[in-house]
Amino acid sequence: MIAPAARRTFRLASVVALSVAFAYGLAMPLPFMAPLFAVILTATPGPPPGPKGLLGLLALVGITLGIGLVLNPLLRxxxxxxxxxxxxxxxxxxYLSVGKGKGLVGTLLSVGLTMIPAAGLMDYALASAVVNSLMIGIAVAVACQWLVQPLFPEPRPAGPKPQPPTADPERAAWLALRTVLIVLPPVMLAFTNPGMYMPTIMKSVMLAQQGSTVSARAAGRELIGSTFLAGVYALAFWFALKLLPNLWMFCLWMLLFGIHIGSRLYGVVANRHPPSYWVNVFVTMLILVGPAVQDSTGDDVYGEFIVRFSLFVLVTLYAWGAILALDWMRTSRAQRRPQPQALNPSA
Structure with missing residues (x-):
């Protein structure tokens, strides 16, 4: 009998590897989006959505990403x-993510508001193609979940289904404001050159989702550490793939790296980092490796990789600095606020 944590590790790695096989084997546009959404949808333990749930998810994706298409002429x-x-x-x-526990809805809405308008600045047809590729990528990720689920099923919960963690309204509002200040400057930079900074938008969105759940004290270790570790894994993955560059080895290496990261995400291998740290490592590695594989037909793969990773580091440093500055300002304001005088019972 396989332990639940090990079962989740094998399920996550298998879904991501199978998504790579379908996405790159079928030559999908933006193929790295399928394994990326496979991580986002599979990292949280639970059964995959059924056909009705998939249709609802695709409808949600269409609505949230369609908002970006509507914003495109307004942005121009x-x-x-x-x-x-x-x-x-x-x-x-x-606010939906941290205040209402709707993490997936918040992520999709953030992507629709940032990535789609940026693509539309280059070409409206490109923005429509990005929307289609994202929807196809999600459908492929869920289909791979269906194929893997019978092999590594999630045990039925003993009690009622646990609710996602939420924050009180005041803290959720503060975290939402902090996220806007973290994400908006990198996104506006991406609007100046969408073709170059498109992966940076996805990285900033993931940083916002991760940064909204960590304290200022832990932000440096979690945000900076996970980004640099993802860069190390991406380099190791690239040089391993160069030994025999074909689709089968691509899937095999993705399976092995998925098992390595998943074992730490679910606690099979003890470590001091929270699950969000390892999810960010996995997602960032995919954002680095995916475009590099697409750039492999070009002349300067390593130069593009260095530029992309440098931008990720700069965006992460900015996010960390913004978290520290905003939390310092909030703490200073709270200390300057006059405290109510305690009542004297002898008066």
């Missing part, structure tokens, strides 16, 4: 108004 003609709408949408997406 009224950029200030569009940026304010994007900021308000990022605030709402984070």
């Amino acid at each position: 003609n009224y950029p200030t108004s569009a940026v304010l709408i994007i900021a308000a949408g990022l605030y709402m997406s984070t």
Whole structure:
């Protein structure tokens, strides 16, 4: 009998590897999106959605990403108004994630508000293609979950289904404001050159989701540490793939790296990092490796990798600095606020 944590490790690694096989084997546009969403959808223990749930998920994706298509002409003609709408949408997406426990909805809304308008600045047809590739990637990830689930089933919970953690309204509002200030500057930078900074948008969105759940004290270790470790894994993955560069070895290496990361994510191998740390490592590694594989037909794969990773480090340093500065300002304001005087019972 396989322990639940080991079963979840094998399920996560198998779903991601199978998503790589389908996405790259079928030559999907933006193929690295399928394994990326496989990580996002599979990392949280639980059975995959059924056919009805998949249709609902795709409808949700269509709505959230369609918002980005609607914003595209507004961003071209009224950029200030569009940026304010994007900021308000990022605030709402984070509030849904940390205040209402709707993490997936918040992530999809953040992607729709940032990645799709950036692609639309290059070409509206490109933005539509990105929306289609994201929807296809999610469908492929869920289909791979269906194939793997019978091999490594999730045990039925003994009690009622646990509810996702939520924050009180005041803290959720503060974290949402902090996320807007973390994500908006990198996104606006990406608007200047969407083709170059597109992966940076996805990285900033993942940093926002991760940074909204960590304290300022732990932010440096978790955000910076996970980004650098993902870079090390991406380099190791790339040089391992160069030994025999074909789709089968791509899937095999993804399976092995998935088992290695998943064993730490679920606690099979004891470590001091929370699950969000390892999810960020896995997602960042995929964002680095996926475009590198697509760039392998070009002339300067290593140069593109160095530029992409350097941008990730800069975005992460900015996110860490923003968290520290905002939390310091909040603490200073709270200390300056006059405290209510205690009542004297002898008076």
